[in-house]
Amino acid sequence: MKFVSWNVNGLRAAIRKGFNAILSDIDADLFAVQETKMQKHQKEFGLPGYHEYWNDAERKGYSGTLILAKKQPVDVIYGIGGEGYNAEGRVITLEYEGFFFVNAYVPNSKAKLARLDDRMNFENEMRMYLQKLDKNKPVIYCGDLNVAHQPIDLKDPDRNAMNPGYSDEERAKFTRLLDAGFVDVFRQMHPEKIQYTWWTYKFPARERNVGWRIDYFIVSKRLMDDVNDIMIRDDIYGSDHCPVELDIFD
Secondary structure (H helix, E strand, C coil), rough: CCCEEEECCHHHHHHHHHHHHHHHHHHEEEEEEEEECHEEEEEEECCCEEEEEEEECCCCCCCCCEEEEECCCEEEEEEECEEEEHCCCEEEEECCCCCEEEECCCCCCCCCCEEEEEEEEHHHHHHHHHHHHHHCCCCCEEEECCCCCCCCHHHHCCCCCCCCCHHHHHHHHHHHHHHCCCCEEEHHHHHCCCCECCCCCCHHHHHHCCCCCEEECCCCCCCCHHEEEEEEECCCCCCCCCCCCCCCCC
């Protein structure tokens, strides 16, 4: 099966930049989208071949997540455990017979770490939620997790120390998640590989490959034997992020 995660930084903008062709070409079984920046009722385009599961932010033009699924799930859960962070449309979970698929757009801790306390609460609640799911069946957790975990995961770690996305607190929460029984698939399979998933628009960062790896697939440890491959699709444009593609199961 092929799973994809992509922060499109505005789905309507991505549609104008060829999202449908990319969706068709990748042909994923599950396609997780973050930062839709729209509400479903504003939709004036088709996404053929997929069931659509939207979690919209109450605030227009902000946040929002979406999962496109070829196969209908057993159940759909919006927010963390059905309630947390639903006002910002940050989390969707699809339950299938053999696993849970969780799509998240993790809050940015903002300049000067102004939203760090809220971010820490989100991390704690999400970790406990994933652990609860994992007791039932294995978990595939993906999305824009808004953290570069290790120095290898961003271009200039020294200059970014304590900046949002690379603070000690955010990195420690990521470590704690992994210690709770989960695996960062890309780093597990490619321990020395330098490849990024996000580049700022503020200067030609992508052309210079001045980026961060902040988009992930995290899986329950017992699923690693089922992972065939993972790729960062930095050949695909249309957003300041690029897709991450996971090949798992037979």
